[in-house]
Amino acid sequence: GNSVTQMEGPVTLSEEAFLTINCTYTATGYPSLFWYVQYPGEGLQLLLKATKADDKGSNKGFEATYRKETTSFHLEKGSVQVSDSAVYFCALRPPGGNQFYFGTGTSLTVIP
Amino acid sequence: GAGVSQTPSNKVTEKGKYVELRCDPISGHTALYWYRQSLGQGPEFLIYFQGTGAADDSGLPNDRFFAVRPEGSVSTLKIQRTERGDSAVYLCASSLSGTSGNEQFFGPGTRLTVL
Numbered sequence: 001g002n003s004v005t006q007m008e009g010p011v012t013l014s015e016e017a018f019l020t021i022n023c024t025y026t027a028t029g030y031p032s033l034f035w036y037v038q039y040p041g042e043g044l045q046l047l048l049k050a051t052k053a054d055d056k057g058s059n060k061g062f063e064a065t066y067r068k069e070t071t072s073f074h075l076e077k078g079s080v081q082v083s084d085s086a087v088y089f090c091a092l093r094p095p096g097g098n099q100f101y102f103g104t105g106t107s108l109t110v111i112p
Numbered sequence: 113g114a115g116v117s118q119t120p121s122n123k124v125t126e127k128g129k130y131v132e133l134r135c136d137p138i139s140g141h142t143a144l145y146w147y148r149q150s151l152g153q154g155p156e157f158l159i160y161f162q163g164t165g166a167a168d169d170s171g172l173p174n175d176r177f178f179a180v181r182p183e184g185s186v187s188t189l190k191i192q193r194t195e196r197g198d199s200a201v202y203l204c205a206s207s208l209s210g211t212s213g214n215e216q217f218f219g220p221g222t223r224l225t226v227l
Binding site: 004006036042043044045046049089091098099100101102103104105 | 115116143145147152153154155156157160162167168171203205215216217218219220221
């Protein structure tokens with residue numbers, strides 16, 4: 001079946017620290033992979049995506065590389081800001097499929 | 113342009129009552145999705161519409177849950193005989209089409225509390 005396993009939080013970092021949030025997946029074939037972010041009081045927003053193996057998605061200083069060999073899509077940012085405090089969700093969409101499968105979310109708090 | 117909107121933002125009801133949750137997708141988006149997000153969990157798929165028809169309703173937990181999209185735009189999720197376990201945030205998303213790589217745009221959700 002299809003599933004996403006995400007690093008459990010909460011994660012607390014100081015401003016300018018390096019961030020990694022781990023995400024691994026189980027799927028048949030080559031799914032599309034996504035990171036969504038949910039800021040306090042707001043809806044889910046797409047942060048970045050990758051649709052094939054070895055693709056790197058990037059946005060707002062965040063990056064994630066689609067690794068087929070390790071079935072992973074880890075989210076990284078070199079220097080976090082207070083404004084990055086949010087809940088981050090890893091998700092996959094199976095090839096030819098319509099629904100998304102989400103991880104449980106990782107809460108990030110960045111302190112000044 | 114306007115994003116996905118959902119009403120109401122909060123709904124409190126009593127066990128056994130009937131509720132309707134509404135979703136207005138982004139104009140021109142043919143695909144519409146409903147998800148349920150329980151506390152501390154990621155969203156779980158309920159149902160997907162392509163146009164007016166439910167193309168995939170495999171995520172609906174039981175026959176108390178039903179959704180419609182009669183004109184291919186606004187959708188209503190209906191829950192009969194609500195139970196306390198139905199308490200969750202119900203999310204709606206839309207995308208340009210059902211094609212695999214298309215981004216889904218999410219609404220802010222309706223928080224349903226069943227007392």
